[in-house]
Amino acid sequence: MKTAKIQVVEPDARPAAAGEAVGLGGYKVFSRILDWITTDRMQLLNITDRINEIVRKSGVRDGLVHLQSLHTTSALILTEWQDALLCDARTFFDEVVDQNRYYRHNDPLYSDCERRNADSHMRGMLMGQTQCLQVRNAAILLGTWQSIIFAEFDGPRSRSVAVQVSGV
Amino acid sequence: MKTAKIQVVEPDARPAAAGEAVGLGGYKVFSRILDWITTDRMQLLNITDRINEIVRKSGVRDGLVHLQSLHTTSALILTEWQDALLCDARTFFDEVVDQNRYYRHNDPLYSDCERRNADSHMRGMLMGQTQCLQVRNAAILLGTWQSIIFAEFDGPRSRSVAVQVSGV
Amino acid sequence: MKTAKIQVVEPDARPAAAGEAVGLGGYKVFSRILDWITTDRMQLLNITDRINEIVRKSGVRDGLVHLQSLHTTSALILTEWQDALLCDARTFFDEVVDQNRYYRHNDPLYSDCERRNADSHMRGMLMGQTQCLQVRNAAILLGTWQSIIFAEFDGPRSRSVAVQVSGV
Numbered sequence: 467m468k469t470a471k472i473q474v475v476e477p478d479a480r481p482a483a484a485g486e487a488v489g490l491g492g493y494k495v496f497s498r499i500l501d502w503i504t505t506d507r508m509q510l511l512n513i514t515d516r517i518n519e520i521v522r523k524s525g526v527r528d529g530l531v532h533l534q535s536l537h538t539t540s541a542l543i544l545t546e547w548q549d550a551l552l553c554d555a556r557t558f559f560d561e562v563v564d565q566n567r568y569y570r571h572n573d574p575l576y577s578d579c580e581r582r583n584a585d586s587h588m589r590g591m592l593m594g595q596t597q598c599l600q601v602r603n604a605a606i607l608l609g610t611w612q613s614i615i616f617a618e619f620d621g622p623r624s625r626s627v628a629v630q631v632s633g634v
Numbered sequence: 635m636k637t638a639k640i641q642v643v644e645p646d647a648r649p650a651a652a653g654e655a656v657g658l659g660g661y662k663v664f665s666r667i668l669d670w671i672t673t674d675r676m677q678l679l680n681i682t683d684r685i686n687e688i689v690r691k692s693g694v695r696d697g698l699v700h701l702q703s704l705h706t707t708s709a710l711i712l713t714e715w716q717d718a719l720l721c722d723a724r725t726f727f728d729e730v731v732d733q734n735r736y737y738r739h740n741d742p743l744y745s746d747c748e749r750r751n752a753d754s755h756m757r758g759m760l761m762g763q764t765q766c767l768q769v770r771n772a773a774i775l776l777g778t779w780q781s782i783i784f785a786e787f788d789g790p791r792s793r794s795v796a797v798q799v800s801g802v
Numbered sequence: 803m804k805t806a807k808i809q810v811v812e813p814d815a816r817p818a819a820a821g822e823a824v825g826l827g828g829y830k831v832f833s834r835i836l837d838w839i840t841t842d843r844m845q846l847l848n849i850t851d852r853i854n855e856i857v858r859k860s861g862v863r864d865g866l867v868h869l870q871s872l873h874t875t876s877a878l879i880l881t882e883w884q885d886a887l888l889c890d891a892r893t894f895f896d897e898v899v900d901q902n903r904y905y906r907h908n909d910p911l912y913s914d915c916e917r918r919n920a921d922s923h924m925r926g927m928l929m930g931q932t933q934c935l936q937v938r939n940a941a942i943l944l945g946t947w948q949s950i951i952f953a954e955f956d957g958p959r960s961r962s963v964a965v966q967v968s969g970v
Contacts, residue, residue, distance in 0.1 A: 493661040493829040495696040495801055497770060528831040529968065530868060532698060532768055536777030538714050545927045546874045550906035550913040551920065558924050562730065562898065570718035577718040584719065588726050591713045591761075593927075595780070598766050598934050600868055600966045602833060607964055609872030612931070628775055630768045632697065632801065633831055633968065661829040663864040663969055665938060700866060700936055704945030706882050730898065738886035745886040752887065756894050759881045759929075763948070766934050796943055798936045800865065800969065 496524035496631040504621035508556055511616040512547050513627065518606055520629050527604045529633010533597045536628060539586035539620035541593035547613040559619070563588040586620035593617060601633055664692035664799040672789035676724055679784040680715050681795065686774055688797050695772045697801010701765045704796060707754035707788035709761035715781040727787070731756040754788035761785060769801055832860035832967040840957035844892055847952040848883050849963065854942055856965050863940045865969010869933045872964060875922035875956035877929035883949040895955070899924040922956035929953060937969055 498520050502511060521531055533542050545555065569584030570576040597614060600607040606614075616627060666688050670679060689699055701710050713723065737752030738744040765782060768775040774782075784795060834856050838847060857867055869878050881891065905920030906912040933950060936943040942950075952963060 493802065497696065497768070528833065528966075530698070530866070530966070532766060534768055534775060536775075536780070538712065538777065538779045543927050544874065544931050545923060548907065548913065548915075550909070550915075551923055553912075554905045554907050554920050554924065555927065558899070558928075562928075563726070569722045571716065571722050573718070576721075577716065579716075579718075584722050587713055587719055588722065591711050591723065592726075592730075594762065594930065595712050596766060598868060598932060600833070600870055600964055602964075602966075607870060607872075609874065609962075611874045612872070626777075628768055628770075630696075630698075630770075634829065661970065665864065665936070698866070700934060702936055702943060704943075704948070706880065706945065706947045731894070737890045739884065739890050741886070744889075745884065747884075747886075752890050755881060755887055756890065759879050759891065760894075760898075762930065763880050764934060794945075796936055796938075798864075798866075798938075 492634045494524070494526060494632065494634070496520075496526060498629045500627045500629060502616065502625050504618040504623055504625055506618070506621050508559065509618040509621050510552050510555065511618070512613050513616050514606070514608070514614045517614055517629060521601055521606055521631050522604060524631035526601055526631045526633040529601045529631065531599050531601050531606055532630045532632070533614070534628045535595045535616065536626045537590070538595065539583055539590045540625060541590050541595055541617040541619065542597040542627070543593055543615050543617055544597065544612050545615060546611040547615070559589050559617075563592065581620065583620045589617075589619040601631060660802045662692070662694060662800065662802070664694060666797045668795045668797060670784065670793050672786040672791055672793055674786070674789050676727065677786040677789050678720050678723065679786070680781050681784050682774070682776070682782045685782055685797060689769055689774055689799050690772060692799035694769055694799045694801040697769045697799065699767050699769050699774055700798045700800070701782070702796045703763045703784065704794045705758070706763065707751055707758045708793060709758050709763055709785040709787065710765040710795070711761055711783050711785055712765065712780050713783060714779040715783070727757050731760065749788065751788045757785075757787040769799060828970045830860075830862060830968065830970070832862060834965045836963045836965060838952070838961050840954040840959055840961055842954070842957050844895065845954040845957055846888050846891065847954070848949050849952050850942070850944070850950045853950055853965060857937055857942055857967050858940060860967035862937055862967045862969040865937045865967065867935050867937050867942055868966045868968070869950070870964045871931045871952065872962045873926070874931065875919055875926045876961060877926050877931055877953040877955065878933040878963070879929055879951050879953055880933065880948050881951060882947040883951070895925050895953075899928065917956065919956045925953075925955040937967060
């Protein structure tokens, strides 16, 4: 598992990155975009701490935090953050969707996509590009072994996850 | 990919179809039911524009839009809307859940279901019957290549998707 | 399918179990934790009625109900509650993730986990540990055949599902 070389990019100039809170009568919506540059074709990143930091900044004590990867060839999953298990997860992704079989999306006769990433699309579609979690006492509610993981299926690339915290 | 022959049905008489807004102190909840008649056993419909139209009508600027298919043999997914890729997705659904193996649900000894649609149930359960997405600036937040797709796994049938927009 | 021997545990002393409502200006957030003790390694529990009871108690008429299993080796799914189909679902889980292949998570050389439950982790990650559903007219919106099912993939164990109802 390579997970160390993550470059975090949060340009101040980007409108949503500044963190925008909208609300009336106690209810508020706080939005932010987080960016990463991934380094491998398939890569799992633990983004729990970054999300919790945004929840704390939002001022929301009870409500929901919604995460949405803005890319079809990626996913957001919940699982235990353990090297051995992450290795098993990568093997599972490799086997449940075979990279090397024939795909029309990879065939120049049918598609102008040159990345040959049909498998990445299938994996993103299967695992899901969003997560919605509860906020309780100004923190994300997570079980002891639950971490929020960004799954890159077509790196290396620049990736964005939209984070929205809403509630009171 | 046949996706053209979609018949859109939105009877005015249906209570929720009229669009019902409930709210206090700025926060509001806007609900609507969308109906389709599908034409194939497996069929993928791009419903992004229909959902965005409801978000615009809701008057919600920042919040969540929640979509729920009311049928266990269907799913709501996010992926790129490209003919070649949709063809690959259909092949993937066919392979990850085999239609023709033995299922108790298809066996008259164990089940009174005559549709022989156990595979459709497995696909709906695997891919998920709901999607929750962010609303920003009165539109659904979507990445460049993300479309909202209704996946029919047991058509042709009449299908309903409940849409709820909430926020400020 | 064994589904009968479910022991329901809701200790009054537990803070969140008492049901905590937080809200301003009509919008409210109501939280509760439900507990079960499962009896089999793989087990499917219909929790629809328990969740609807909480929605009724919450006083929320229109909004969202969010369910989160606090365990990585479990899932929350929507499907039809029919014995024959549940049997097919268990077979599907067994086949899409093979329990008996090699996993690093089960190998003492790489992992200190003694439960040999890598397959349970893969199943929980694949099927998802959360569900978010609409609340309409003070009840969960569900299609005729949709039931909310807690999927145990590593029992017997004590399990908790966090329930949050929010809206007006």
